[in-house]
Amino acid sequence: DTGVSQNPRHKITKRGQNVTFRCDPISEHNRLYWYRQTLGQGPEFLTYFQNEAQLEKSRLLSDRFSAERPKGSFSTLEIQRTEQGDSAMYLCASSSRNWLVNTEAFFGQGTRLTVV
Amino acid sequence: GENVEQHPSTLSVQEGDSAVIKCTYSDSASNYFPWYKQELGKRPQLIIDIRSNVGEKKDQRIAVTLNKTAKHFSLHITETQPEDSAVYFCAARYSGGGADGLTFGKGTHLIIQP
Numbered sequence: 001d002t003g004v005s006q007n008p009r010h011k012i013t014k015r016g017q018n019v020t021f022r023c024d025p026i027s028e029h030n031r032l033y034w035y036r037q038t039l040g041q042g043p044e045f046l047t048y049f050q051n052e053a054q055l056e057k058s059r060l061l062s063d064r065f066s067a068e069r070p071k072g073s074f075s076t077l078e079i080q081r082t083e084q085g086d087s088a089m090y091l092c093a094s095s096s097r098n099w100l101v102n103t104e105a106f107f108g109q110g111t112r113l114t115v116v
Numbered sequence: 117g118e119n120v121e122q123h124p125s126t127l128s129v130q131e132g133d134s135a136v137i138k139c140t141y142s143d144s145a146s147n148y149f150p151w152y153k154q155e156l157g158k159r160p161q162l163i164i165d166i167r168s169n170v171g172e173k174k175d176q177r178i179a180v181t182l183n184k185t186a187k188h189f190s191l192h193i194t195e196t197q198p199e200d201s202a203v204y205f206c207a208a209r210y211s212g213g214g215a216d217g218l219t220f221g222k223g224t225h226l227i228i229q230p
Contacts (some may be wrong), residue, residue, distance in 0.1 A: 014214065033217060041196065042122075042205045042220030056217060091159070104150065107159040 004108035007094050010116045020078045021111045025094030032075050033105060034067055035091040043091055047076060050097070053079055082115045089113075097102065117145040120208050122221025129152045130229050135196055139206035140188040146208040149182060150218070154211050163193070163204075190201045193226075201228045 007023040015018050025032045030051050035043035046065070047057045051072035062068075064082075069075040079086055089112050093105040129135045142200075150165035164190065166180045167171045170222040173180050177196075183191040192201055203225050207218040 031216065035218075040223070042120075042207070042223050043218070044219030047217065048216055050216075058217065104162045104165060107152075107161070110158050 004092055004094050004106050006090075006108040006111050008111060009109060010074065010112045010114075012116060015112060015115055015116065016081055018080045019082060020076055021090055021092075021113075022076050023075060023092030023094075023108060024074045025092070025097075026106060028074075029094035029096045029103075029106075030072070031095045031097055031105075032069055033093040033095075034075070034077050035093065037044075037089045037091055037110070038113075078102075079113075082113075084115045085111055087115045118146055118208055118210060118219040119220070120206060120219050120221045122206050122224060124224060125222065126225045126227070126229040128229055130197055131196060131198060133196055135191075135193045135200070135226055137204055137226070138188060139185075139190070139208075139221050141208040142187065143210055144184075144187060145204050146210045148209040149180070150209075151178075151180060151209050152205045152207065153202045154205065154223075160205060168223070175217075177198045192228075196226075196228050198228050198230065201226060 007022045023061040033048040034046040037043045046061050049069040050099040064080045065075045091110045092108045096103045122139045125228045149170040152160035153163045154160045164178050166182050177194045179192040203221045203223045209218045
């Protein structure tokens with residue numbers, strides 16, 4: 001599979017529990033992004049990595065959220081002490097940057113989180 | 117930060133007619149403007165994009181125009197077909213100073229009437 005892969009596809013958790021999602025980008029892509037999408041809205045940028053370095057974080061990324069990309073390949077997004085407002089689709093995307101421009105961003109299928 | 121406004125929120129057109137979706141952006145430093153199509157329950161997929169050094173780009177039935185002075189860009193779909201029914205998102209990105217995330221509009225639900 002040459003696309004962006006996300007696991008799990010669905011996650012139901014109780015309020016207050018911690019959850020972790022995984023994203024495997026397209027193998028030759030050095031940039032990886034996390035977005036959150038709620039029903040009827042466009043994706044909202046959370047954070048991005050270039051290789052293993054986290055270069056930008058949105059103010060939407062509260063201190064309960066943490067993202068890692070330890071070896072510059074796959075990434076994980078952890079949400080601690082989940083709240084009902086965290087219920088959303090979490091999308092991962094990847095792109096490649098050459099010396100001049102970024103290529104387009106390809107999205108994964110997303111992880112749908114439901115906090116009950 | 118960047119703010120992207122998208123209109124209309126819903127657009128219904130007869131099959132075979134044209135559809136136009138419009139977006140405005142706030143940050144004059146934004147330099148990349150993609151359009152994504154998202155079908156129900158599926159991932160957003162890029163359908164066309166334009167960079168700030170170009171005013172218009174076309175790919176078969178789809179075209180995008182960019183007016184940097186007015187800070188707006190538009191998606192044009194001609195000869196619409198039932199499979200064009202989906203939600204379309206515009207986005208803007210500024211690449212520089214460590215920033216790189218896309219800011220999306222709220223989406224347009226395009227309905228193609230048979």
